[in-house]
Amino acid sequence: MPQSNTVNRRIILNSRPVGAPTAENFRSGEIVVPVPSAGQVLLRTLYLSLDPYMRGRMSDAPSYAAPVAIGAVMVGSTISRVEASRHPAYQPGDVVLGYSGWQDYAISDGTGLTMLDARMTHPSLALGVLGMPGFTAYMGLLDIGQPKAGETVVVAAASGAVGSVVGQVAKLKGCRAVGIAGGVDKCRFVVNELGFDACIDRRSADLPRQLAVACPKGIDVYFESVGGAVFDAVLPLLNVSARVPLCGLIAHYNDTSLPQGPDRLGLLTRTLLTKRIKMQGFIIFDDYGHRYGEFYQQMSAWLAEGRIKYREDIVDGLENAPDAFIGLLEGKNFGKLVVRIAQD
Numbered sequence: 001m002p003q004s005n006t007v008n009r010r011i012i013l014n015s016r017p018v019g020a021p022t023a024e025n026f027r028s029g030e031i032v033v034p035v036p037s038a039g040q041v042l043l044r045t046l047y048l049s050l051d052p053y054m055r056g057r058m059s060d061a062p063s064y065a066a067p068v069a070i071g072a073v074m075v076g077s078t079i080s081r082v083e084a085s086r087h088p089a090y091q092p093g094d095v096v097l098g099y100s101g102w103q104d105y106a107i108s109d110g111t112g113l114t115m116l117d118a119r120m121t122h123p124s125l126a127l128g129v130l131g132m133p134g135f136t137a138y139m140g141l142l143d144i145g146q147p148k149a150g151e152t153v154v155v156a157a158a159s160g161a162v163g164s165v166v167g168q169v170a171k172l173k174g175c176r177a178v179g180i181a182g183g184v185d186k187c188r189f190v191v192n193e194l195g196f197d198a199c200i201d202r203r204s205a206d207l208p209r210q211l212a213v214a215c216p217k218g219i220d221v222y223f224e225s226v227g228g229a230v231f232d233a234v235l236p237l238l239n240v241s242a243r244v245p246l247c248g249l250i251a252h253y254n255d256t257s258l259p260q261g262p263d264r265l266g267l268l269t270r271t272l273l274t275k276r277i278k279m280q281g282f283i284i285f286d287d288y289g290h291r292y293g294e295f296y297q298q299m300s301a302w303l304a305e306g307r308i309k310y311r312e313d314i315v316d317g318l319e320n321a322p323d324a325f326i327g328l329l330e331g332k333n334f335g336k337l338v339v340r341i342a343q344d
């Protein structure tokens with residue numbers, strides 16, 4: 001059923017996944033569209049962002065943010081249109097960035113809403129290159145990675161929302177940008193369209209050797225968002241004084257136990273010590289929220305000048321959000337994954 005004026009379709013967390021999420025972890029529900037009270041607005045979702053962090057919200061393991069309760073609507077950033085307003089700052093027709101979650105409609109008192117230009121031709125960019133993922137790439141690379149011209153920057157999930165921006169900003173700073181991505185098509189896009197110097201398929205049997213060939217002077221900045229076999233290939237190539245912004249570990253989000261095999265903690269800590277490597281985790285809005293304006297101004301200018309390119313993977317229909325999200329954790333998306341809920 002498409003979006004309607006009377007029914008609020010919702011995707012609800014049905015159960016907590018053990019390992020990779022499945023369709024059974026979600027269920028759909030319908031309620032009547034709520035009516036705003038004084039000081040509130042009714043938001044109609046146009047676009048829903050699907051992001052890897054949602055896997056963490058499906059789990060009740062300790063984390064930096066509270067889990068979604070069983071029976072609650074899945075959380076997520078959204079672009080919405082104001083349908084009705086009893087809030088002095090909003091008019092029907094306004095377009096806002098908010099956090100309505102996986103549903104057609106939501107009530108808001110304005111907290112956390114950001115007004116977008118209603119004439120914006122491409123509002124979904126506020127969920128991607130101009131939004132949280134682009135901001136993550138920008139701050140993680142520039143503030144923690146501190147790339148210098150001539151250095152080598154490596155990033156995995158290189159065709160994705162964060163990785164694609166990391167490599168392009170590295171190029172703008174005069175670095176050699178090497179991507180790692182899942183498959184030939186993604187790698188071709190990363191080099192030919194995004195302008196990276198090289199890209200290696202993460203599923204190649206000889207990933208460590210290919211990475212070494214692509215990084216003849218070693219690695220000065222490794223933007224970590226994957227972990228697993230990719231990190232194993234990167235570790236021996238890190239240079240003295242390398243920086244490792246620790247952004248994500250998507251290869252491990254479905255883990256139910258520690259990986260098999262020898263304990264390599266000693267190898268990691270010895271490498272960090274002897275090479276004086278700085279590895280720093282960050283949670284973008286907790287650590288850098290106050291710098292969003294600076295990022296937005298710079299990224300808007302780069303986009304307008306055609307110096308940063310982006311790719312979106314748009315899936316139509318709220319009902320397809322669970323499958324699309326499951327695919328994200330398997331590398332099936334190609335670019336920033338967004339669900340179009342209604343035509344804008």
Ligand SMILES: NC(=O)c1ccc[n+]([C@@H]2O[C@H](COP(=O)([O-])OP(=O)(O)OC[C@H]3O[C@@H](n4cnc5c(N)ncnc54)[C@H](OP(=O)(O)O)[C@@H]3O)[C@@H](O)[C@H]2O)c1
Pocket residue numbers: 051052053132133136156157158159160161162163180181182183186202225226228246247248249250251252282283284285328329330331332333334335336337
């Ligand atoms: N710290 C923060 O504040 C923050 C903010 C935003 C995002 N992040 C993190 O940044 C990372 C990228 O997020 P994104 O939004 O840009 O996602 P994305 O790259 O658009 O999509 C996820 C990609 O991860 C890769 N992937 C999936 N499963 C994998 C596995 N088992 N092993 C290796 N790679 C796998 C796939 O790319 P390939 O097929 O190309 O390998 C997939 O397309 C995630 O780890 C996310 O949690 C952190």
